[in-house]
Amino acid sequence: EKGASTRGQISIHTENIFPIIKKFLYSDHEIFLRELVSNAVDASQKLQKLASYGEYNEEVGELKITVAFDKDAKTITISDRGIGMTADEVKKYINQIAFSGATEFVEKYKDKATAGETNIIGHFGLGFYSAFMVAREVEIITKSYQPGAQAVRWVCDGSTEYELSEAERADRGTDIILHIAEDSEEFLDKYRLKGILEKYGKFLPIPVEFDGEVINTTTPIWTKSPADLTDDDYKSFYRDLYPMSPEPLFWIHLNVDYPFNLTGVLYFPKLDGDKFQMKREKIQLYSRQVFITDEVKDVVPDFLMMLHGVIDSPDIPLNVSRSFLQADSNVKKINGYITRKVADKLNELFVNDRAGFEAKYDDIAIFVKYGSLSDDKFYDKAKDFALVKNTDGKYFTLNEYREHVQANQTDKSEQVVFLYTTDRNQQDAYVESAKRRGYDVLLMDTIIDAHYINALEYKLEKTTFKRVDADTLDKLIDSGVASESVLSEEERTRLKELFEQTLNDKSLTVSVESLPTDELPVSITMPEFMRRMKDMSALSGE
Numbered sequence: 001e002k003g004a005s006t007r008g009q010i011s012i013h014t015e016n017i018f019p020i021i022k023k024f025l026y027s028d029h030e031i032f033l034r035e036l037v038s039n040a041v042d043a044s045q046k047l048q049k050l051a052s053y054g055e056y057n058e059e060v061g062e063l064k065i066t067v068a069f070d071k072d073a074k075t076i077t078i079s080d081r082g083i084g085m086t087a088d089e090v091k092k093y094i095n096q097i098a099f100s101g102a103t104e105f106v107e108k109y110k111d112k113a114t115a116g117e118t119n120i121i122g123h124f125g126l127g128f129y130s131a132f133m134v135a136r137e138v139e140i141i142t143k144s145y146q147p148g149a150q151a152v153r154w155v156c157d158g159s160t161e162y163e164l165s166e167a168e169r170a171d172r173g174t175d176i177i178l179h180i181a182e183d184s185e186e187f188l189d190k191y192r193l194k195g196i197l198e199k200y201g202k203f204l205p206i207p208v209e210f211d212g213e214v215i216n217t218t219t220p221i222w223t224k225s226p227a228d229l230t231d232d233d234y235k236s237f238y239r240d241l242y243p244m245s246p247e248p249l250f251w252i253h254l255n256v257d258y259p260f261n262l263t264g265v266l267y268f269p270k271l272d273g274d275k276f277q278m279k280r281e282k283i284q285l286y287s288r289q290v291f292i293t294d295e296v297k298d299v300v301p302d303f304l305m306m307l308h309g310v311i312d313s314p315d316i317p318l319n320v321s322r323s324f325l326q327a328d329s330n331v332k333k334i335n336g337y338i339t340r341k342v343a344d345k346l347n348e349l350f351v352n353d354r355a356g357f358e359a360k361y362d363d364i365a366i367f368v369k370y371g372s373l374s375d376d377k378f379y380d381k382a383k384d385f386a387l388v389k390n391t392d393g394k395y396f397t398l399n400e401y402r403e404h405v406q407a408n409q410t411d412k413s414e415q416v417v418f419l420y421t422t423d424r425n426q427q428d429a430y431v432e433s434a435k436r437r438g439y440d441v442l443l444m445d446t447i448i449d450a451h452y453i454n455a456l457e458y459k460l461e462k463t464t465f466k467r468v469d470a471d472t473l474d475k476l477i478d479s480g481v482a483s484e485s486v487l488s489e490e491e492r493t494r495l496k497e498l499f500e501q502t503l504n505d506k507s508l509t510v511s512v513e514s515l516p517t518d519e520l521p522v523s524i525t526m527p528e529f530m531r532r533m534k535d536m537s538a539l540s541g542e
């Protein structure tokens, strides 16, 4: 006989689960303020919605959230004039952990909401309990917007017991009063609180007042339509985000609602100094205008991590682990979307204003190169607008450059050779020598160029890159100049031997006489592949 199977209900012993929620919900304790202010924003926006649906006919008035603290009483209070709660609602929404009133509201009114209207922040029904990360006791005084509602007071010390009683409150709305625990008194500080509010709440959609000032901009530019914005609007928003940075080169306004929701503005920064150095400023990730993080590693393609700006998406899972984020299909789609938009924008600039594009290209180049190296789809788009710059400061597309050098190259090989220098000063004699022979030389002197050259060689048909001091220069162009050496045969041999002994490096070739007499009598060259192997191992620190 087979064992009888039973079905049952898993029960949660709240006494045990409560401390776990309190301690491990968020690693960062300052998050409590983000959660409670978000709830106040939700309560205010719900009231606005009810008014617009005709379900609330009293005056809405000014909907301002205030955050205040009292150092002596050791309290922090968050007050709103939102929908408030009845006693029954407190029992339902507050006493039931992980029951989200926000989700319930969105469900209930989903037929009335206009398409794409998704601005209620709450979701998991856990945020409120983050208050207990910093408070030994939490008090709620709330009065529902409903006519004739009785105000109520709820108090809980973080155990599973609470007290609910009638209270006095003149106006509709909610006060959350946190009685700060001894180990969290750092939060009873004006600058600390202001800092946290500015970090998370700078762009919340309802005004938030602290210390007599409103700390937020309620309609940041990414929530508006590009058609309603001027260049100055974008620049002033940039200054707002990164006060110390030079003016950005250009920007991209992101706006998708299918198959995921995403808005934002990405800026191409002017990178000064060492172009490869990551600057402190980063892209900021928001969800419904609430700041979440500036660790956007998995949301933004690696090669675009140096961009600046804001991304806002309610579809990015926020309270989950990093490995989950990497595997999330929305995140992957977002990655692809951003890459495509950036490539399209660059192409648009190139096509519409080539001179302007060239003027900015030294700053853009790093993105194009890094992008081409790390993403084939990006390379495919970028190959039409990626530029190379020669030692005279002239820019060419890859196709243009190929045609340009092919016309000059007189050797019979199928390969078109792109000569380049990695150091204009050090390799000056070689560069000048090549130029005298009518050969063009590219400037490839940034740290990423060695890799970029390899990638281009692999992708471009019948194209080889040779550094200007490689041993093939002679073969490329028949200069037509007879090289009549001023040295005798014997002198040449002795000179060659002397150089070889001194250099003592088999990878170098010494030749005397191969160059016209008005140039260097001796040239030292190394085969391209050997030099590249050396460069690569130097780069990877071997």
Ligand code: ADP
Binding pocket: 035, 039, 040, 043, 080, 082, 083, 084, 085, 093, 094, 099, 100, 101, 102, 103, 121, 122, 123, 124, 125, 126, 127, 128, 129, 174
């Ligand atoms: P979530 O915001 O994800 O729904 P929370 O734990 O943050 O979950 O809050 C639980 C519920 O408590 C909210 O959905 C809301 O119904 C209610 N609530 C919390 N704060 C307020 C407030 N200031 N005004 C009105 N209702 C609130």
Ligand code: MG
Binding pocket: 035, 038, 039, 121, 122, 123, 125, 126, 127, 128
């Ligand atoms: Mg919430």
